[in-house]
Amino acid sequence: MIFKEAIQQGIPAVLPAPKPYESEINHAPKRKEILTDEEKKLALRNALRYFEPQHHEVLLPEFKEELEKYGRIYMYRFRPDYKMYARDINEYPGNSLQVKSIMMMIQNNLDYAVAQHPHELITYGGNGAVFSNWAQYLLTMKYLSEMTDEQTLVMYSGHPMGLFPSHKNAPRVVVTNGMMIPNYSKPDDWEKFNALGVTQYGQMTAGSYMYIGPQGIVHGTTITVLNGFRKIGKEPKGNLFVTSGLGGMSGAQPKAGTIAGCITVCAEVNPKITKIRHEQGWIHEVFSNLDELVARVKKAQENKEVVSIAYLGNVVDVWEKFDTENIHIDLGSDQTSLHNPWAGGYYPVGISFENANEMMANQPELFKEKVQETLRRHAAAINKHTAKGTYFFDYGNAFLLEASRAGADVMNPNPTLGREFKYPSYVQDIMGPMCFDYGFGPFRWVCASNNPEDLQKTDEIACQVLEEMIKTSPSEIQQQMKDNIQWIRGAQENKLVVGSQARILYADAEGRTNIAKAFNDAIKAGKIGPVVLGRDHHDVSGTDSPYRETSNIYDGSRFTADMAIHNVIGDSFRGATWVSIHNGGGVGWGEVINGGFGMLLDGTLEAEKRLKSMLFWDVNNGISRRSWARNGGAMFAIQRAMEAEPLLKVTLPNIVNETLFDD
Numbered sequence: 001m002i003f004k005e006a007i008q009q010g011i012p013a014v015l016p017a018p019k020p021y022e023s024e025i026n027h028a029p030k031r032k033e034i035l036t037d038e039e040k041k042l043a044l045r046n047a048l049r050y051f052e053p054q055h056h057e058v059l060l061p062e063f064k065e066e067l068e069k070y071g072r073i074y075m076y077r078f079r080p081d082y083k084m085y086a087r088d089i090n091e092y093p094g095n096s097l098q099v100k101s102i103m104m105m106i107q108n109n110l111d112y113a114v115a116q117h118p119h120e121l122i123t124y125g126g127n128g129a130v131f132s133n134w135a136q137y138l139l140t141m142k143y144l145s146e147m148t149d150e151q152t153l154v155m156y157s158g159h160p161m162g163l164f165p166s167h168k169n170a171p172r173v174v175v176t177n178g179m180m181i182p183n184y185s186k187p188d189d190w191e192k193f194n195a196l197g198v199t200q201y202g203q204m205t206a207g208s209y210m211y212i213g214p215q216g217i218v219h220g221t222t223i224t225v226l227n228g229f230r231k232i233g234k235e236p237k238g239n240l241f242v243t244s245g246l247g248g249m250s251g252a253q254p255k256a257g258t259i260a261g262c263i264t265v266c267a268e269v270n271p272k273i274t275k276i277r278h279e280q281g282w283i284h285e286v287f288s289n290l291d292e293l294v295a296r297v298k299k300a301q302e303n304k305e306v307v308s309i310a311y312l313g314n315v316v317d318v319w320e321k322f323d324t325e326n327i328h329i330d331l332g333s334d335q336t337s338l339h340n341p342w343a344g345g346y347y348p349v350g351i352s353f354e355n356a357n358e359m360m361a362n363q364p365e366l367f368k369e370k371v372q373e374t375l376r377r378h379a380a381a382i383n384k385h386t387a388k389g390t391y392f393f394d395y396g397n398a399f400l401l402e403a404s405r406a407g408a409d410v411m412n413p414n415p416t417l418g419r420e421f422k423y424p425s426y427v428q429d430i431m432g433p434m435c436f437d438y439g440f441g442p443f444r445w446v447c448a449s450n451n452p453e454d455l456q457k458t459d460e461i462a463c464q465v466l467e468e469m470i471k472t473s474p475s476e477i478q479q480q481m482k483d484n485i486q487w488i489r490g491a492q493e494n495k496l497v498v499g500s501q502a503r504i505l506y507a508d509a510e511g512r513t514n515i516a517k518a519f520n521d522a523i524k525a526g527k528i529g530p531v532v533l534g535r536d537h538h539d540v541s542g543t544d545s546p547y548r549e550t551s552n553i554y555d556g557s558r559f560t561a562d563m564a565i566h567n568v569i570g571d572s573f574r575g576a577t578w579v580s581i582h583n584g585g586g587v588g589w590g591e592v593i594n595g596g597f598g599m600l601l602d603g604t605l606e607a608e609k610r611l612k613s614m615l616f617w618d619v620n621n622g623i624s625r626r627s628w629a630r631n632g633g634a635m636f637a638i639q640r641a642m643e644a645e646p647l648l649k650v651t652l653p654n655i656v657n658e659t660l661f662d663d
């Protein structure tokens with residue numbers, strides 16, 4: 001069956017043959033046993049409702065086995081036979097160019113070269129799902145292939161509820177992921193309701209179809225490492241950055257360290273993943289012996305090398321060993337998946353990787369104890385280093401939060417709202433004040449022709465736009481502009497494209513709008529094909545997350561989620577092609593609300609109107625909130641935006657003279 005027909009048929013009327021479990025694929029770990037026997041029946045009933053009753057007898061035992069073996073029903077039998085990747089937009093069946101762009105983005109998120117656990121429909125972060133099972137995928141693609149620009153597809157946490165009549169200026173798809181009644185948003189609630197098949201963890205760009213492979217995170221991490229060294233007043237060259245995790249996102253750290261120009265040591269317990277990063281060239285050398293690692297790092301420091309080194313083992317061993325060996329760590333962080341500590345995100349020290357996986361599935365309480373014990377040791381070792389001058393920051397993976405819950409010594413002795421921990425998050429010290437408050441965030445685009453030449457042309461266009469803008473940019477944002485011009489100039493050389501022909505750069509509202517308008521003009525002139533715009537949810541406005549994106553909000557409002565909700569609602573009526581809002585993502589279920597959009601540029605006047613209206617709102621919504629919280633950079637940026645756009649009128653804060661509080 002040809003590709004288009006396979007998409008159009010949706011869930012096949014005749015059952016396909018069962019598929020073998022391919023052990024060479026990186027599979028999701030077995031999820032913890034959480035359902036009662038009655039709830040298991042409910043999960044099975046829920047799964048079977050996607051299929052005609054005549055198939056239930058065959059499928060019931062099969063799904064039951066999946067639930068027992070993997071803790072979830074993925075419906076492996078229904079994995080499509082065609083190759084999964086972002087095709088040229090014209091290869092998709094359908095009635096709407098906008099909708100075809102969404103199909104392309106969905107397939108990119110499930111591409112084997114891109115996705116972490118492609119057979120379980122997980123794109124990254126261990127549990128960041130595009131769909132919960134293959135029936136949802138098949139049904140969604142079918143709906144997309146038949147809908148028109150007078151309909152909107154409604155997605156409930158991976159489940160396509162259906163097509164509803166709307167109008168051509170409405171989003172074609174509206175996505176929600178993991179939205180829970182607040183009291184049911186604890187990690188075990190995710191385990192339970194996900195196993196029941198009624199919700200999923202969309203992470204940020206997994207369930208919103210906006211993942212662009214590792215490039216996005218490499219760029220963001222490079223900016224963080226560069227600015228981290230600026231923060232401590234040191235050159236990266238010859239100085240040491242220690243961290244851990246070589247997974248979906250964390251794997252970017254050694255590559256970013258090399259682009260920034262430092263020595264990176266990154267610990268990883270999973271040999272498969274370490275091998276992938278080594279073969280990919282993001283890791284230069286791998287050590288599994290601590291003494292050899294120490295000798296190598298000392299040599300790299302002496303010779304001021306730029307090198308990335310993996311330690312195959314537990315990160316706690318590295319922090320402890322470097323302390324006893326007196327290796328000075330300049331910059332320290334951690335990117336294990338602590339948003340998901342009990343289900344494979346963080347591995348206990350002193351236990352082999354295999355044994356830990358077994359313990360996780362069979363002795364979850366003991367596993368939890370071991371994880372918490374490890375977190376206490378981890379924090380104690382970091383504390384020894386920071387006492388000797390290391391600058392440590394939390395890398396948005398809930399390290400400090402989970403360490404504090406484990407009783408580790410990470411609390412600020414003089415806590416204030418927003419500064420509860422001993423150490424800052426990377427947003428509090430680095431990304432917030434240096435980027436987000438000024439509106440700079442992870443703008444991205446995907447060339448829908450999937451032609452690398454189009455990407456090169458868009459790189460050139462973006463570079464020209466920024467070079468023009470920097471001539472008149474105020475001094476407050478000159479560094480940002482310079483970093484991004486340098487990035488876009490070197491983007492082709494860094495060869496970071498995996499999957500779709502995508503690019504990322506940090507830009508403010510004006511930069512995003514000018515670049516998008518220039519793309520739309522180039523499409524109109526026939527120089528390039530259509531372009532999808534989007535961004536990471538990890539942005540100025542996309543995410544309310546008190547320990548990460550909004551951790552540098554100090555007026556108490558960082559525990560609210562009005563901004564993220566407003567953002568998505570506002571984007572949806574200002575022209576987004578699709579919008580999404582998620583619970584979870586980054587720091588964990590119940591800990592964050594995040595949202596984003598996708599927008600297809602097709603060279604039309606309508607696309608120009610949409611991009612101008614939506615991008616202006618999308619960025620300035622977050623800046624206004626940051627300004628109201630009295631963040632200096634944001635107060636500057638929002639006043640600039642009001643000067644540029646007379647229809648914008650934002651409430652500005654008055655600053656209290658602190659001496660009034662003196663007794």
Ligand SMILES: NC(=O)c1ccc[n+]([C@@H]2O[C@H](COP(=O)([O-])OP(=O)(O)OC[C@H]3O[C@@H](n4cnc5c(N)ncnc54)[C@H](O)[C@@H]3O)[C@@H](O)[C@H]2O)c1
Nearest residue numbers: 125245247248249250268269315337346347395396397586
């Ligand atoms: N700051 C950011 O910009 C940012 C961006 C994306 C993700 N994150 C967060 O970073 C975390 C990592 O994301 P990811 O996609 O790489 O997840 P991942 O699960 O793919 O990778 C984490 C890796 O850490 C390894 N690991 C776990 N415990 C370890 C230990 N004790 N010692 C050594 N290695 C260990 C795991 O084997 C795994 O490979 C997540 O919590 C994510 O939400 C932060």
